[in-house]
Amino acid sequence: MEIGDEVVVVDGDEDARKETMPWKGYTSPYVIRHEVARAELLGFDAYIPPFANTTVSDIMKGVNYASASSGILNETGMNWFFLSSKSENLLLVNLVLQGEHFSLKMQVENHKAIVSKITMKLRNSDEAKEHLSKCLYYVNTGSNDYINNYFLPEYYNSSQTFSTDQFAKALIKEYSKNLMDLRSLGARKFALIGLLPVGCIPGEISTHGKPGSLCVKEENDAVVPFNDKLKSLVDRFNKQFPDSKFIFINIVEAILARTTKNVQDVNDVFSCCKVGSNGQCIPNEEPCNNRNVRPFFDSYHPSEVTNEVNAAIAYNDVSTKAAYPMDISHLVKL
Numbered sequence: 001m002e003i004g005d006e007v008v009v010v011d012g013d014e015d016a017r018k019e020t021m022p023w024k025g026y027t028s029p030y031v032i033r034h035e036v037a038r039a040e041l042l043g044f045d046a047y048i049p050p051f052a053n054t055t056v057s058d059i060m061k062g063v064n065y066a067s068a069s070s071g072i073l074n075e076t077g078m079n080w081f082f083l084s085s086k087s088e089n090l091l092l093v094n095l096v097l098q099g100e101h102f103s104l105k106m107q108v109e110n111h112k113a114i115v116s117k118i119t120m121k122l123r124n125s126d127e128a129k130e131h132l133s134k135c136l137y138y139v140n141t142g143s144n145d146y147i148n149n150y151f152l153p154e155y156y157n158s159s160q161t162f163s164t165d166q167f168a169k170a171l172i173k174e175y176s177k178n179l180m181d182l183r184s185l186g187a188r189k190f191a192l193i194g195l196l197p198v199g200c201i202p203g204e205i206s207t208h209g210k211p212g213s214l215c216v217k218e219e220n221d222a223v224v225p226f227n228d229k230l231k232s233l234v235d236r237f238n239k240q241f242p243d244s245k246f247i248f249i250n251i252v253e254a255i256l257a258r259t260t261k262n263v264q265d266v267n268d269v270f271s272c273c274k275v276g277s278n279g280q281c282i283p284n285e286e287p288c289n290n291r292n293v294r295p296f297f298d299s300y301h302p303s304e305v306t307n308e309v310n311a312a313i314a315y316n317d318v319s320t321k322a323a324y325p326m327d328i329s330h331l332v333k334l
Contacts, residue, residue: 001187002048002064003107004140051110059117062135065110067102071145072171072178074103079148079155104141108178115185132186136332139179140193142230145171146223147198147300151208168225172233179237179246188244191314191328192234194227196251196302202271203279203299227252231324238325247331248324249314271296272303 048062049055069077078101102110119128150158150167158167179190198204199219209216227250234248272288273281279299281287288294297303302310317323 001062001111001135002066002138002140003104003111003182004066004070004138004193051107051114054114056117056121059114060121060131063111063114065102065107066140067107069144069148070101070103070107070141071143071149072104072141072174073145073149074105075156076103076145076149077101079152104175104178108181111182112185129186133188135187135189136328137182137187137190138193138328139190142171142175142195142223142226143198146195146219146226147201147204150222151198151204151219164222165225168223168229171226172229175230176233176237183241183244189331189334190244190246191331192230192246192248193314194230194248194250194252195223198223201300202296203275206299234324245331245334247326247328249328250322250324251310271298273298275299 048064049058050064050066054063069080071077080101115128115132118131119125122128122131145167149156150162153159162170179192182190197215197220199209199216199221200214204216204219205213208219231248231250234246237244237246272291272294274285275298276282281298287297291297291303292305294303295306313319313322313327315328317327
């Protein structure tokens with residue numbers, strides 16, 4: 001089961017997946033490749049299907065509930081729709097590009113609907129919970145609560161209301177509630193993905209960076225409390241629920257641990273495609289040829305090679321730093 005934002009979202013449209021440029025929502029062949037890479041590591045033939053396009057047979061293998069621009073907080077990402085106040089036509093464009101917006105809580109609600117279908121298929125609630133207890137719950141969310149909320153004072157008052165530590169505490173509180181809801185439904189194996197250094201994302205540098213800066217230090221510093229508190233939550237839940245297992249994947253450590261010679265340093269923030277004012281690829285423009293050395297595909301989303309390396313480290317962490325207290329390969333064997 002996959003829950004989170006556009007980093008793990010997939011598109012249910014087969015024709016869209018064959019495109020060479022991202023267009024429908026945030027889905028690109030590089031997000032798709034990330035899904036395939038992670039699925040292959042876990043022994044699947046293909047990526048986990050999206051919630052909107054599931055069948056009865058699909059749901060037994062897993063479902064992807066992720067939603068582009070979503071976050072832990074319900075209001076996160078709604079800035080894309082706030083633009084509608086300027087133009088009704090712009091609202092239509094945003095609705096087409098963004099699709100429906102599902103926060104973490106809404107994704108958990110969607111999972112409840114799937115659990116009901118699994119229970120009906122197995123004709124036994126205990127068997128359904130037993131099935132779900134063997135599933136891996138891969139949760140990657142929180143980045144948009146900063147990029148599309150805390151760092152946008154023109155749309156949200158969160159940065160005026162909370163210090164970075166207070167905001168992280170509020171996020172973790174809401175995060176933990178949703179994790180407990182998942183656990184009550186039968187989930188027992190959780191991989192919680194930490195936030196990447198959002199200040200090194202090209203879109204954030206162009207918007208909030210200083211001339212010549214490779215990263216926005218203030219933004220990188222702002223997400224540190226979230227990662228620290230998420231790791232502490234893993235410790236607390238592992239002690240509190242001995243029948244469950246939670247692990248934390250530190251994306252920052254994963255990035256620093258990369259040893260491949262084909263990947264440029266994360267601070268080399270060149271994106272692979274020409275981007276528009278929204279930071280996404282301009283349709284029908286030719287992407288870069290050397291996409292295997294670009295860490296980002298557009299202004300916000302990691303490239304194929306970055307995702308593949310991060311997925312590999314999360315699954316089999318030879319550095320012993322990125323995965324805590326174990327990596328995904330050990331978690332799924334429990």
